[in-house]
Amino acid sequence: MSTDNPPTSVDDGEVEFDATEVQALRERVEELEESVADIDDGDDRKKMTIVATQGSFDMAYPPLILASTAAAFGWEVVVFHTFWGLDILHEEKSKDLKLSAVGNPNMPVPNAVAALPGMDTMATKMMQKKIDDNGTATIEELIDLSHESGVDLQACQMTIELMDYDEDDFYDGVTTGVGAATALQHMSESDIQLLI
């Protein structure tokens, strides 16, 4: 065993460190503790952004159900409605959303029949009845519920103008005057991003 590099001093088996070294380590620990505390101080709520692009009766449900449930988890939720998705927030149109009988392979009728006049209305009525029987909430109830629980329902400004809608056409509490950049900014901060 070499004795070339003996410990600085040995006292009851404990190694004594250089005082300045200990001080430097202590300062470093304090520094790290502070930065950890800063991270903890941040908003640790999960964030979710949903982009709702569809305005048919069946497609209006998934964004609203997910948004209101996420709010029950305490998450911060934004639903950005664009193109046909805007109709979900349109007070008048939301009460008259239609289910398409054409192009839906789950419909009990062939496309040629589904394309006949009145078939969309019939398919919508059938679905509406199923929803009532099942105790599933209406679109309006889900919008109220979402607003009550702090969900930010946004209406894309470009689409409002494209569709020739008025800001007053939408439910109270709907955020207008927002565009793709606002949506992207929230998406970049979100844990979950969905396009529906």
Place this chain on the structure above:
Amino acid sequence: MSSEYQTTETLDVKGQSCPMPIVKTKQAIDDLEADDVLEVVATDSGSMSDIRGWADGTDGVELLEQVEGDDIYTHYVKKTER
């Protein structure tokens, strides 16, 4: 279907389906104090998995028990903090 828990309040969501049992449970819990126990009575079979998932993923609540009866699903949720 009595339970050993001292239930503070009972929430009846019979006949309501997803997402209502969860959303209503959250609202009822918000109105309670710490250590209060909420009894949720539902007919939605999905509420068994949903209430569990919600309680696991939400701070300040603890799922005490779930009782599966005859088409009735009863959940006991305790509020652990304000």
